[in-house]
Amino acid sequence: MTARDLEDRLAVACAIAREAGALAGEAFRGPQGRAHVFKGHQDYLSEIDAAVERLIRERLLAAFPKDSFFGEEAGGTFGRDVWVVDPIDGTANFARGIAHFCISIAFVRDEKTEVGVIYQPTMDELYAARRNGGASLNGRRMKVSGLTDIRQSTVEAGWSARLPPEPYVALVARLLAAGAQVRRTGSGALGLAYVADGRSDAYCELHINSWDALAGLLLIEEAGGWINDFLAGGGLQRGNALLGCTPALRDILAEAMDLRR
Ligand code: IPD
Numbered sequence: 001m002t003a004r005d006l007e008d009r010l011a012v013a014c015a016i017a018r019e020a021g022a023l024a025g026e027a028f029r030g031p032q033g034r035a036h037v038f039k040g041h042q043d044y045l046s047e048i049d050a051a052v053e054r055l056i057r058e059r060l061l062a063a064f065p066k067d068s069f070f071g072e073e074a075g076g077t078f079g080r081d082v083w084v085v086d087p088i089d090g091t092a093n094f095a096r097g098i099a100h101f102c103i104s105i106a107f108v109r110d111e112k113t114e115v116g117v118i119y120q121p122t123m124d125e126l127y128a129a130r131r132n133g134g135a136s137l138n139g140r141r142m143k144v145s146g147l148t149d150i151r152q153s154t155v156e157a158g159w160s161a162r163l164p165p166e167p168y169v170a171l172v173a174r175l176l177a178a179g180a181q182v183r184r185t186g187s188g189a190l191g192l193a194y195v196a197d198g199r200s201d202a203y204c205e206l207h208i209n210s211w212d213a214l215a216g217l218l219l220i221e222e223a224g225g226w227i228n229d230f231l232a233g234g235g236l237q238r239g240n241a242l243l244g245c246t247p248a249l250r251d252i253l254a255e256a257m258d259l260r261r
Contacts, residue, residue, distance in 0.1 A: 021121030036095035052087035090187030104189040106214035116215030135222035144225035145198035148248040151179035158205035192216020196223035202245030209239040
């Protein structure tokens with residue numbers, strides 16, 4: 001696949017993310033904005049999730065009919081060239097009227113993320129990256145913070161009910177003991193995008209799914225940050241532990257997460 005093919009995919013993904021974001025944003029502000037059910041323990045499904053995913057799927061497969069598609073809500077297949085999509089990341093926020101949510105679209109070839117796009121419609125923020133092409137926010141080049149002192153850092157530590165609470169509590173305790181400020185804002189994809197833009201110094205989670213993570217991880221890499229080998233050992237299908245950070249914090253955070261086990 002040539003750089004030109006990837007440029008095309010990036011441009012199409014950006015346009016689709018904006019269109020999907022407009023649909024999600026309209027639903028968020030509308031009378032049914034908070035309508036939701038639970039798929040499981042603390043696992044929200046908003047009314048608009050499926051419609052946004054359908055739109056993204058239709059548009060992507062119309063533009064690239066040979067690619068495969070996997071979405072959080074309706075699933076799909078993981079082919080050699082696959083789009084991995086979370087139609088609304090931060091669903092719990094969306095469903096409770098909190099505007100911190102986004103669309104996340106990644107293109108993966110041979111288990112390597114080549115394109116990543118995240119769109120936050122209520123702020124009109126479009127994060128975009130292509131491998132070896134840099135990462136941008138609304139066209140402005142992004143860079144990770146470059147911070148070197150953990151005692152000045154802000155680290156986002158994500159959590160989901162897929163894991164028991166004890167390892168999360170222990171991780172947060174280790175981060176606090178190391179001197180980090182710890183936050184959790186409820187969207188893994190945006191948490192990663194914020195690291196790429198230097199708004200946070202790291203994002204970590206003991207287990208997260210590929211549709212939440214891939215676009216944001218590429219943003220961090222292309223913004224000069226460090227990421228763990230998330231796709232190793234079946235991460236695409238099963239998810240994995242995740243750490244993305246400004247480079248100087250890598251060792252101390254990997255140790256806090258026990259990543260070198
Ligand atoms: C969740 C969010 C959350 C993260 C979880 C994800 P969803 O995705 O990204 O911040 O901690 O691991 O499952 O349910 O909002 O699409």
